[in-house]
Structure formats: structure tokens, C-alpha cells
Amino acid sequence: MPLSSFRAFSAFYRPFVRATHSASTMASTAYRPIVISGPSGTGKSTLLKRLFAEYPDTFGFSISETTRSPRPGEQDGREYNFVTKEAFLDLVAKNGFIEHAQFGGNYYGTSVQAVKNIAEKKRICILDIEMEGVKQVKRTDLNARFLFLAPPSLEILEQRLRGRGTETEESLQKRLDQAQNELEYAKQPAAHDKIVVNDDLEKAYVELRDWVVDGGKFGAQ
């Protein structure tokens, strides 16, 4: 998948942690990553932007791995974790990536470890990913929560994508085809913990935010 459509964020919050939780279980029970998926153009960026604005000091990014060389001004561990091709492919073989892709001869990916690092910093990682990434997260021990953002209809999704003015006719068609797959997958009861239909933006935002915040527990178990 194009990494341009991959966004990973993390959130600071004051966790609800029971006294009996050991430090090692805190990461998997208190700082649970949140996976937000849904067809391109459903409004994920729009809603996440609002969420981050409402919690201004709370959100950050998880860091992707890449085999490309750092550009001037880029720092290892800040923009990317810069790794060798050998190390990258080794991690691929070990199933260490949630998503990875190749562009212009370089590899890019989001590792399971990078998401765990966010929890180590006592932040919640929000992963904005596509269906294949969702399935991959389920194969890990990240103990994530899954939210699917659905469009009111495919017709409205097409209108929004056209309205955004970012697509060619070809990329639009590709996104609509992929949307059908995502919507099919979302019908499986075990696919997601929460489905929000983005019809009225205000209503969808409140529903998404309330589920994410979870009365201040952010899904802590």
C-alpha cells in the first residue's frame, strides 16, 4: 500500500492503571494502540485532525523504518529509523512489520516495535491503516482496538473524493474498488470493535471521540 496513505499517531494521556498491573503488562493493557481504518475519502484525516486539536498536547507519530538514506537535516529516529536493506528484509522475514512497501528502490514500513515504542513512552498510538494492515495488526500481540469509519454510501464517498480534488480518474476508480473490499471485510463481526458512519461530520466526530476516549480509560483493561 502507498505509505502516503499511512498515518500513525500517538497520544499522551493519564492512564487508568490498576495497582496490580506490572510494568510489562501496562503497555498491552493501558496504552492500547487504536487502529482506524476505512475507505480512502471516508474522512479519517478530517476526524483525526479534530481529535488531535481537542487533545493538543496529546498526539504524536510512530516512526517508520526506511532503507533510503537520510536527507540533509533528517535525523535517525526522528523522521525515520534509517536501516540497511539487510536489516529491513530480515525484519520482513520475521513478520516484524505491520505494513511495508517499496518505492523508487527503497523500502518503507511500520514495524510492530515502533508501535510498542509509543506505548513505552506512555502514549497511545493511533494507526490509520488499510485492511491488510488491520489484518496484520491482529496477528501481533499489540492488543489494539479497531474502529472502522464507513461512508454513508459509495456514491457519497465518490462525491467526497471528487470534491477533495486530489484524484485522477484512474486513482479514483482504484480507491472505489478498494472501498468495496474494505466494506465487505467490515461486515465480518470480528473485524472491528466499533463502526462509525461518517454521514454528519459533527455526529461522527463525537461518536469516534467518545469511543477513543472511553470515559478517560482509552480502552485500558
Ligand SMILES: Nc1ncnc2c1ncn2[C@@H]1O[C@H](COP(=O)(O)OP(=O)(O)OP(=O)(O)O)[C@@H](O)[C@H]1O
Ligand atoms: N461528514 C462529512 N461530510 C461531508 N464531507 C466530508 C465529511 N467528512 C469528510 N468530508 C470530506 O471528504 C473528503 C475526504 O476526507 P479525508 O481526506 O479526511 O478522508 P480520508 O479517509 O483521510 O482519506 P485518505 O485515506 O485517502 O487519506 C475531504 O474533502 C473532507 O473534507
